[in-house]
Structures are given as structure tokens and as C-alpha cells.
Amino acid sequence: MFDKIDELKQLISRNTTKEGATDTDVPRLSLIRLNAPSCKMFVVQEPSIGIAAQGHKSVVLGDKTFEYNPSQFLAVSVDVPVIGQVLKATPEEPYLCLRLDINTKLLSSIITELNSDFPRNNEVGPGIKVAPITEELLDAAIRYVRLVEDPEAIPVLAPLVEKEILYRMLKSDQASLLWHIAQGESRMRQVNRAIDWLKKNFDKPFSIMELASVAGMSSSSLHQHFKAITNMSPLNYQKQLRLQHARQLIFTESMDAATAGHAVGYESPSQFSREYKRLFGAPPKQDIANLLAQPTFADASSSV
DSSP, X not given: OHHHHHHHHHHHHXXXXXXXXXXXXXXXXXXXXXXXXXXXEEEEEOSEEEEEEESEEEEEETTEEEEEOTTEEEEEOSOEEEEEEEEEOOSSSOEEEEEEEOOHHHHHHHHHHHGGGSOOOOOOOOSEEEEEOOHHHHHHHHHHHHGGGOGGGHHHHHHHXXXXXXXHHHTSTTHHHHHHHHOTTSHHHHHHHHHHHHHXXXXXXXXXXXXXXXXXXXXHHHHHHHHHHHSSOHHHHHHHHHHHHHHHHHHHHOOOHHHHHHHTTOSOXXXXXXXXXXXXXSOHHHHHHHHHTOTTTTTOOOOO
């Protein structure tokens, strides 16, 4: 196992020339490199698989913290606002990780092929999980990253290896998590419909009844399962989306705090400032100054 992790480390290192996330020509594959511990990164993480080859990272969802290193992989099943932070990295031993965004159509087709052999589980839990990586999954991941250096083979081999990675995931302890992603009327997919609506309408007020109708659930069922999966209420989820978007507006577009707050749906500047400080630890002006002093901020915006 150690030799395989070392090979993955060398592959990612050779194919990342800058800090942050590097997109590749291999479908849905990104390679991530950081040369120093990062500040806390507030991002909305989409369904994906993260496999670290070197370094140590934490991901916070609500009041739950998930930490993983090269002996583990992280799976994200729904779009969730998280706080990611690289805890261990140096220029000599940078944080190195691959991220594979989950192809839900391919996942569904694999489950259909497996048919009754696949373990179904109607219980829902957190939308993020960490598990020990198997040798078979690691081997498939290495072959997927190798394709970065063999572009001619990508059209032929990438679909096969990507399918194998998802298959290996389905044969791991995360099988039920992936089943919920793929099934159209699972509780997770219903909650995901509510999440999609909130992402598109985060600047607008909403009622839980309206959101439940979008999800196709009762209000009580939505509230119960939404919190089980995201570790927060729909209202707190919307609040995090608003504040993260406002932070980006202030940082990238030099927008003043009052204008950014209004743009994301806040009517009261004082309420916006209070909630901003509660989430990010400082008022908008001071927080942005702190971010500008962090050389890794602009390059570390990808979680996983």
C-alpha cells in the first residue's frame, strides 16, 4: 500500500506546477497542491471523492469535523457548505490530493448492472464521510491519474477506469452513501432537490412548506432529513450560502459590506455584519484584510 501511495504522490507532484487546484483533460479529475498549511476555506463542496497522497486536511460540516490523510478517502454526497483547512504541508512535502467529481449517471448505471447484489439502505446520514482506502480503489485512482500523462489514451481508457473507481467505491463501506446519490427518489436525492433550489434562490426569503414542496416531502420530513444529511437546518444552509457569496463579492469585486449584504438578501447591514463575524470570526473589513495577508487564500479555494 505504501508503494502505491508514493506512486500517487509522485504523479500528482509531477502534474501540478502551481498551488491550488489544477484541472486536467481527464474527465472530472482535478489535482490539488498546497505548499503550506492554509487558512480556513469556506466553500460549497459538490459531490466528489477526495484521495490525499500527502499531507493532512480537515473538513468541517456544521459542528462535525472530518480529518483525512493518505490512508483514507473522503466522499461528499450532496452540495454542502464546508470549512476546509490543510493542516500539514511544506514546500518539501506539500499537500497533494486528487478530486474526482461524481458522475451520477454513470453511478446509476453501475447500480443497475449490479442489480440485487447491491446493498440498499434507506437510512440517511451526514453527506460527508471518511473511510480507509482499499488497495483496489487506490490502484484504480493511480491508473486514472496516469492518464494525465497519456492524453491519447484518455478517450478509450478514462471511461473504463472511472467506472472501476465508482465500482470500487460501491464495494467499500460507503456503498449506501453512493446508493442514495444515484437513486432518484431516495431521501438524499429529495433533499438534494431542496439544496438545488436554495443554491439558485439563496438571496430570496422562503418558507419551509415551499421548500418541502420542491423536495416532494412533508415539512417535518424535510427538516429531519435535511439536518441529518447537511448537519444544519435549511435556514442555516441558506445563511451560509449568503455569507460565502457575500465574502466572495467583497474579496473579488472590492464591493463594500453593505452592498454585498444587500446583494445576497440582507435588508439590515447590522444583521449582515453580525452574522458575517459569527461565521468568519471577524467583521467584513477586517476579515478581508486577513485574507489578503494569506498567500494561499486565492489558490486554496477548492476543498477536498
